[in-house]
Amino acid sequence: MKVLQITGYGKIAENVEFREVEKPKIGNHQLLIEIHTASINPVDYKIIEGAMKNINKLSFPAPVGFDLAGKVIEKGENVTNFNLGDEVFARVPTDSPGTFAEMIAVDQQAVCQKPSNLSYAEAASIPLVGLTTVQSFQKAKLKSGDKVLIHAGSGGVGSFAIQYAKAKGAYVFTTTSTKNVDWVKDLGADRVIDYKKEDYLKIIEEVDIVYDTLGGDYTKDAFKVLKEGGSVISIAGDPDNETAKELGLNGLIRFLLKLKRFKLDQLSKEKNAYYKFVMMHADGTQLNDIKELIESNHIAAIVDKEYPFTEAIDALEYVKKGHAKGKVVLNMK
Template identity: 60%
Template sequence: MKALQITGYGDIQKNLRFNAIEKPKVKSDEVLIEVYAAAINPVDYKIVEGALKQIRKLKFPSGTGFDVAGIVVETGDAVTGLNIGDKVYSRVPTDAPGTFAEYVSVVADAVSIKPANLSFEEAAGLPLVGLTSMQAFETGAFKKGDKVLIHAGSGGIGSFAIQYAKSQGAFVYTTTSTKNVNWVKELGADKVINYKKQDYLGIVRDADLVFDTLGGHYTEDAFKVIKEGGHVVSIAGILDKVTAKNFGLNGIIRFILALKRLPVTIAMKRKSAHYKFIFVHPDGKQLDALRDLVEAGKIKPVIDKIYDFSEAIDAYHYQKSGHAKGKVILKMK
């Protein structure tokens, strides 16, 4: 079968290649999915460039891609609840062979029936952003009525997180550029801050939760806008102490991280606040809950561009450009 693979760390153009590989064989707890669509996420190009190699080192050539929508064509002996012919979607585990391929084998617990009212392309854009947002809100002890700041509201994560937050009863602040202000309002945000003209630090006050999707100084600044005892949950900032240990990083690296994390640690203590870096994990049951929200019309996928599988490397470059308004999708069939 045809698959896009990473051949080394570095430049996207030089280190991605289409290869002919064997179709995966399913284990007893897995299903084999014929891939109809997959989504490209920022983490995908970061992996190619080597930004995450301290956390997860690859053996080359390596499969790539985490989001998938397709049809089950084979099931393992121990699989229940999924059948051949089911239309499904998933955020596959990190040890899966990669979704940018004609077929992918996935542990059944990570797979869910896709929303009936979505195409394969629409469904493929939901798992990673959906699970990331749901798990961030869970980590941040979110409750109905909380005030939430979501940065980069027009991006793949932001455009989903706004809708999810509103579906759960939040008051939502978000930041975006001038051209996207009205569009982000239509997603449901209560207060849209045009970062080209406004400083969110002077607008957001006593937020219960900051969903940090940008990292850098935004992580430390999050503590300027949360309330006492509030939560900052990051997918782009520095690793917290527990997460660094869970990733198996050695003592020297953890010590360096602790020094870099010092401004965040000080800011956290001043507010008696909480900080957590999360790396999304697959969860078929949460995808079941997401399906219910989508079928009820509370969340709609936001698709920016759809590329044919043969154009996958171009899609990587577009994702890295930072111009995507919503999700970037690969159409496989």
């Protein structure tokens, strides 16, 4: 079968290759999935470029890709919840990537039946961004009536998160650039701030939750618009100490992170706030909750571009530019 493999750390085009490899063998708890569509996430190019090697050092050649939608073509003897021919979607476990391929063996616990109202391309766009958002808002204890700021509402995560927060009864502020304002509003955001023309720091105050999908100064600035006792959940800033430990970062890196977080920790203390960096994980049960929100039309899939698998490098380069409108997918068929 054809796979895309990472051959070294560095520029995307110079460090990935298409190769023919043996069909994967499945374990007792695994499904063999024929992948119809995979979706691309920024973490894919970050891994290729070596940005994640403190968390997980690769040995080359290495598989790439976490999101998929496809069909079950074999199942292990202890698999109980799936049948051959089932149409499924999944974010595969962090330690076993490889959805940029024609087939993959996946633990059944990471897999869920595909929402009946989505195509394969739409379904593949959901798992990683959906699970990240569910896990982030769980940490923030999101409740109906909360005021939430979601940065980058036009991105893969943001476009899902706006719909999810609205489905949970929140009032949603979001940021995006001029060209995206109208369609992001259509996702349900109550106030869309055009970052090319407006300064969100002058518009927003006293929100319950900031969902920081941008990192850098946005993480620190979150505390300027947060109410006393609110939550800043970051997926792009610096890991808090607990998460750094869970990620297996060594003592020196944790110490350097602590120094880097000095201002952030101070701001958090001053506001009596909760700061958490979330590193998402695979979870078939949570994916099933997301499936229900999709089938009840609370959340739609937002696919910006579809590429054939053979053009995966162009697709990765497009995502790296950082201006996708929703998600980018690779069709294997």
